Amino acid sequence: MQSFDAVDPATGKVFAQVHEADDVLVGRAVNAARRALDRGWADTPVQERVALLRRAADGIERRFEDFVAAEVRDTGKPVTQARNLDVARAVLNFRTFADIVAAAGEEAYLTDLSGGRQALNYTVRKPLGVVAVIVPWNLPLLLLTWKIAPALACGNAVVVKPSEETPSTASLLAEVLAEAGAPKGVYNVVHGFGSGSAGQYLTQHHGIDGVTFTGSSDTGAHVMRAVAPRVRPVSFELGGKNAAIVFDDVDVDDALDGLSRSVFTNTGQVCLCTERVYVQRRIFDDIADGLVRRAQALRLSDPWSDDTTTGPLISEKHRHKVLDYLTVAEEAGATVITGGGVPTMGALSGGWWIEPTLWTGLTNKDRAAREEIFGPVAALIPFDTTEEAVTLANDTDYGLAASVWTNDLRRGHDVAQRMRTGISWVNTWFTRELRSPFGGVGLSGIGREGGEHSLHFYTEPTNVCVQL
Structure with missing residues (x-):
């Protein structure tokens, strides 16, 4: 055998x-x-x-x-x-x-x-x-x-x-x-x-x-x-190419806490992770700067340490795939606002580590914003109106999950129901009720x-x- x-x-x-x-x-x-x-x-x-x-x-x-x-x-x-x-x-x-x-x-x-x-x-x-x-x-x-x-x-x-x-x-x-x-x-x-x-x-x-x-x-x-x-x-x-929609009436810190989890949990290797973050223009810089700070605060270290937050990718092959997408994004004109490479890991340098990465400057037409990458990466894209946000979020061949961040619960209900996904969260992410239907x-x-x-x-x- x-x-x-x-x-x-x-x-x-x-x-x-x-x-x-x-x-x-x-x-x-x-x-x-x-x-x-x-x-x-x-x-x-x-x-x-x-x-x-x-x-x-x-x-x-x-x-x-x-x-x-x-x-x-x-x-x-x-x-x-x-x-x-x-x-x-x-x-x-x-x-x-x-x-x-x-x-x-x-x-x-x-x-x-x-x-x-x-x-x-x-x-x-x-x-x-x-x-x-x-x-x-x-x-x-x-x-x-x-x-x-x-x-x-x-x-x-x-x-x-x-x-x-x-x-x-x-x-x-x-x-x-x-x-x-x-x-x-x-x-x-x-x-x-x-x-x-x-x-x-x-x-x-x-x-x-x-x-x-x-x-x-x-x-x-x-x-x-x-x-x-x-x-x-x-x-x-x-698979999924999940979207988050962040409205400008949201509590920014609460949204940042949720977004950092949805982008970086398990090194982005969760089918429900967010790879597209649509942010209403008035707070775009606040969300971008806040996510950068949270990404840079992640601790990539020995998985057996209780203060480690982020592990490696699963394999060398998968890291090659994610690194290829980093190149694809930059060739499409993306601006890397944090990450974008392989960290120096000392004794763990033989593992399949990668830096948490955020981009601006991509559009829904770009491969890095359309194809599932399955890593700790996300594209931040501004929007102006609710209709524009819904159109952007639904502009995908996938339909697994979405999250909506707003203090207006009427709008939260409305937008969540308009997502063409199997699950839509409002002001949360990865909260599961095991008696409810799950799929895409x-x-x-x-x-x-x-x-x-x-x-x-x-x-x-x-x-x-x-x-x-």
């Missing part, structure tokens, strides 16, 4: 070897999942499946620091983020979906027929079956548990392929689920790459009943082509997950009609 290197992004050093699954091993994983369903997992009472999720949450808490260490080593993100966001949210994902599934009901209707008769129509939801779960490298544990918690709660078996960049937490979770009592074959993990590797073998396997995928729009298109001949359902959360439009995805929307994807409904 072939293997590949697991590399620490903060140092550029190899810390482990990972076995790459071939088509035979992927087939064994899919067959194991099918056998788990056939042995009765799909028919397990809901309360037993819900109890498994709660035990899994408890298991993550018991091994909390193990998950933190694995996440930091794989991604290079600051340890405080791994603790307070990634691993904490994994626990919450399991507990939230346990509660949602435990309380879920079904539709039932009395239908009037001729002659005073009636029929009872009710819905039975059955597990989708064997679900391929493909997760990205930016929030590997958070997004993995976001998908498998509702999938398992609904009675499915899963085959997980984590990103080749971040293999550790998916394997660690297998240990926790086994300890929690998950039947053999319910949760399976295969490691590898996309095309010509585990990802392709998994999505093309005839035994897969559905695919849930988070990642780039290009890869999403490849997955759609792979499942199209068998007409399998898909749930995609893909356009190149940002297909379908919704979250709350009962997840249950709809991970189950197939059957209408039963009984004449009374």
Whole structure:
């Protein structure tokens, strides 16, 4: 069996070897999942499946620091983020979906027929079956548990392929689920790459009943082509080129606090991060100067230090991509108002570090303002009127998220609803209600997950009609 290197992004050093699954091993994983369903997992009472999720949450808490260490080593993100966001949210994902599934009901209707008769129509939801779960490298544990918690709660078996960049937490979770009592074959993990590797073998396997995928729009298109001949359902959360609209009546400091989070969190490697900031002209300089100060105050350092705010990019390849866009922006006439290069990192100079970067002088016609970069970068662009701001923000092939910053809540509601996105925030960013729908439009995805929307994807409904 072939293997590949697991590399620490903060140092550029190899810390482990990972076995790459071939088509035979992927087939064994899919067959194991099918056998788990056939042995009765799909028919397990809901309360037993819900109890498994709660035990899994408890298991993550018991091994909390193990998950933190694995996440930091794989991604290079600051340890405080791994603790307070990634691993904490994994626990919450399991507990939230346990509660949602435990309380879920079904539709039932009395239908009037001729002659005073009636029929009872009710819905039975059955597990989708064997679900391929493909997760990205930016929030590997958070997004993995976001998908498998509702999938398992609904009675499915899963085959997980984590990103080749971040293999550790998916394997660690297998240990926790086994300890929690998950039947053999319910949760399976295969490691590898996309095309010509585990990802392709998994999505093309005839035994897969559905695919849930988070990642780039290009890869999403490849997955759609792979499942199209068998007409399998898909749930995609893909890329974004997210906009923020900042009106001149806003509290500038509050807006700056929110914008600095939305641009620079996780080194800009979050699908919800802001890469386009539209600022009403009267306060444009105030916002630009304030964001520069906040960018320059970020601490790029050892991810294991509690005062580190910003880690490296995920890989050397990804840093090349982001650096290429820095060149593209400058060639288009952008003015770099902070950042724009690779920092000097001393003992960490072997890692994939990059300076948080802000531009002025770009327009919506420029590539750097249209294409997803997925780094700690943003273009600041002025506007004059509300209509202009809405037009600029919606001028994109993506449609994942937007944020609106204003003290006029009537305008905030109006503009947020006019955004062609899956989620619109007003005076906040990354605030999540796990019962609400999550997903994108356009190149940002297909379908919704979250709350009962997840249950709809991970189950197939059957209408039963009984004449009374």
